Each structure stands twice: as C-alpha cells, then as structure tokens.
Amino acid sequence: MPKFMLLLHDNVDGFAAMSPEQMQKVIEKYVTWGDRLRSSGVMHDGQKLTDEPGRVIRSKGGEVRVTDGPYSETKEVLGGYYTINAGSYDDAIAVARTCPHLEYGGTIEVRQVDAMGGE
C-alpha cells in the first residue's frame, strides 16, 4: 500500500487566543481522529516538529551555507506530519479532509512517498 505524508502547517495565531477548555476540545478531536485511523490501519506514524524555523543548508559554488529555515517570515509554520497508508492520492486526500486541522485554519500538504517499486 502506498504511503502518503500529510504535512500540517499551523496557523499559530489561532491557537494563542483559545481558552483552556477550547484547547482541550481541539486535542480531543485530533486524538479521536488519530485513534480511528490507527485502529483501521491507516495511520502509520506521526511526529511533531520543534517550534523554531529550523535550518536550510545550501551549497553554492562549492561553499556550504546554513541559514535559518524558510518559515521565519510567515505566520504558517510546519508543525508536524503524519504518514498514512492510502491506495491513491484521492484516498489520501479523503483522509486528510477528515483531519481536524482544517477546522482550525491550518493547511495540509499531501505528498506521496516514492517507494521506487520497493513496496
């Protein structure tokens, strides 16, 4: 079964204004969503990325340069990712559509993991 990555970009401003009760409700939604996907074998993995923008490493003219990550100037940060099992892009998108992330102003980028015939 092909694997897809759901890259979750957060809209950080939306979170800061929430009440503790609202935050808990949001977490519960994600957890319920993740549980359902895990029990049906769709969820493969999920990881949170640290908050700082990270580093970008480029090589130019033989010289390697390290700069701060690409997100420092934008409000959206890549918060984390899930890897899911899905038959096709359409299936993966159907799964991503059910993710609570979309309800809270976040963006989901869906990418297929290229198995290079290895799967």
Add this chain to the structure above:
Amino acid sequence: MTADAHRLVDHLFRERSGQMVAWLTRIFGPAHLDLVEEVVQDTLVKALQQWPFTGVPQNPAGWLFQVARNGALDVLRRRSSFRDRADTIARELTRSAERLQRHDWRIDDLIQDDEVQMIFLCCHPALSRDAQAALSLKTVGGFSVQEIARAFLTSDTTVAQRLVRAKRQLRAANATFELPSGEDLGLRLEAVLEVIYLLFNEGYAARDGDALVRDDMCREALRLARVVAASAVATPAAHALTALLAFQSARLPARVDDEGDVVLLDEQDRSRWDARLIAMGFAHLERSAAGAVMTPYHVQAAIAAAHARATAPGDTPWPTILRLYDDLLALQPSPVVALNRIVAIWKVRGLDSAEHELQALEDTTRLNTYYLLPAVKGRLLAARGEVERAREAFDAALQLPCSEPEKRLLRRLRERLGCRV
C-alpha cells in the same frame, strides 16, 4: 504514537491551568500575574501543538507542569527585571516542579495550598465583588475572558477591563500571596465564600444564553468550595456552603427540560438527581455542624438537604422546611426568602395562611416590581381554583422584569389554567 491513546479527564486543561497559575503566582509574586498567565497559556499551546501528533502523554499533568517550569525559567533568562531574584525563583521553580514530578499521583494535594491562597488573593478587599468573581474564574478557574463574559451575560470588553483593573489594584495594594492573619483571615474567608456563592448563583439562575458555560461555572464554584473546605482554614460555614452547592448541583441535570425550560422542583424527575453529589452534600453538612455558628449557608444547606432526602414530592418534610425558612428569614430578611417561605406555609398550614402572609408581605414591603410576588400569588390562586384571578396574577408577573426562561415558565403555568396564550 502510542497504541492506546490516553484520554483526557473532562476540564483537565481548565483545572490544570488554574493550578499552574496558582503555583507560579506563589513563586513570581502577585505583581507578575500577567506574566504567569502568559507562561501558562504558552504551556497549553505547546500541548495543543504536540499532543495531536504524539498522543496524550501518560501523565498529562506532569507534562504540563514540567513544560510550565521550562517556560518560566526561559522568562527568567529573557527578562532582566528579575535579576536580583532570578536565582531564588529558579531554585524554587526547579525544586517544586521536581517535587510535583516525583509525587505526580497527588499533584492535586500538593498544589492545593497554592490554589487556596490564590482564591484568597483574588478576593482581596481592594477589589469589588464583581472583580473578585471575574478574577477567580480567570485565574483559579481557567476560564477565558469570552467564557466569563458569556457566563455573566456581559461583554468581552467589560470583563477584560475588569480584569486589567483588578490586577492593577492588586499591585497598588501590594497584595501578597500569603494568607492574611488574625481577624483579616476570617473576613477574607467570608469574602471568598461570598464570591463562590455568587459564582454558583450566577450560573444557576434561570437565564437564556450559553447553558454549557453556565453549568461549568456552577461546577467550578463547587470545586472551589471543596478546595476551601478541604484546606486548613476551612470553617463550618465553608462546609455549609459546600454542602449547599453539592445539593443544588445534584439537581442541575433535572432542572431544565430538553427545550431549556425550567422544571419546577415538584415536577423534576428525581431519578436524574446526582446521588454522588447528594452524598457529598450530606458529608459536608455533617461537618458544618461543628461549632456554634449558624450562617445563612447552614440553613440553606439544611433546606436543600430536606428536599434531597425526599424521593418523591409527597415525601417532602414541609414542616421542617418551614421552620428552616423561619430561621433563614431571621438571618437574612429578603423578599426571595419571604416568598419561598410562603410556599412552605401553603404546604404546611394551607392556602388561607399562605394568602394571608402574602397579603402582609405585599402591604409591608415594596415588592411591586418583583415578578416572583405575583407569580406566587398566581400559584396560590390556581390551587384555589380561582382561574380568572390566577391568570391576572400571571399576566401581572409577565409585565415585570424577568428572564426569558422565567417568562416561559409563567406562560406555561398560565396555559395550564385552561386559558389561551
């Protein structure tokens, strides 16, 4: 991700947020309440960003306190204003966070003193009652400005301004986190109990609006009462208040019907009363009997207990309740108490006595703008079968200021007389 995700206890974030605010306010000092609230909010946001991916940690409370500690240490490093106290603060942060971590199964106990002191701080005499109530809900209760506004049926701006002013007044008064001593302690405790009582009543009152947040406020008031009653400064009055709120809370599920309309006590489905809360009420009622002081909380709790004991409306011990209303009226002469007492008189001595008392109340007090008076009159007349006069009384009540659910109840009572709306 863990195979079986851990579940969050209801209102965990609210409660933990209040506990973290109390804990950090003790360490940083009341003057830095804004900063403390910021650290706690950031902590919760971190959980919100992480737990959707990693699942809920095995020990959510321990996780939150640890992250709050790190956030607080970070603040100390960034802000120069703490320079001379930074080391002491950092040591205490680490020491107490480790202690909470080591005994994480009883965080509630360990943090309880901080919580009690925080409630007492919120009820500082420099603040108005409304400000005390709002600040308690915000800091100890973990309610947001919007939630407080919805619970009090007021605007976000009003609540936000009230909170800003309250914090400024606390700073101006040099309020400390330590409990007051001597006579002041008793006075402050009285204020604390009054604020808790006010929070409960605001949530309990029959009004339209966000029913969920209003029920939450009742729940939070009961929680605060229990925290105070379990503390070293608890008095019999604190137990009496806790008993009262437990009995009233037990009836919350039966108090409104599916349409959000008020259900009168006699008509409530008593199987929906919460037996656990009733038992809690009796436990605190027993402890409230220590000592010689009789407060209005004692009497109200005893009345609520008498209702709670009755498994059917016919079992209600009305003579006992009437005696208690006599006591309450002596302690707290108010129109609401007087009118409730008249209902008890009706049940014990009959309609003639009740109508006589009502007439006397009408003659001696200026209650002509209070809807409950004609409403009670209407019920007495209806019981007598005087349909036309009862209808007039309900119509009169409907002309006076009262909330929408109260209006719907009055209309329902009037409809039952066989009249058209």
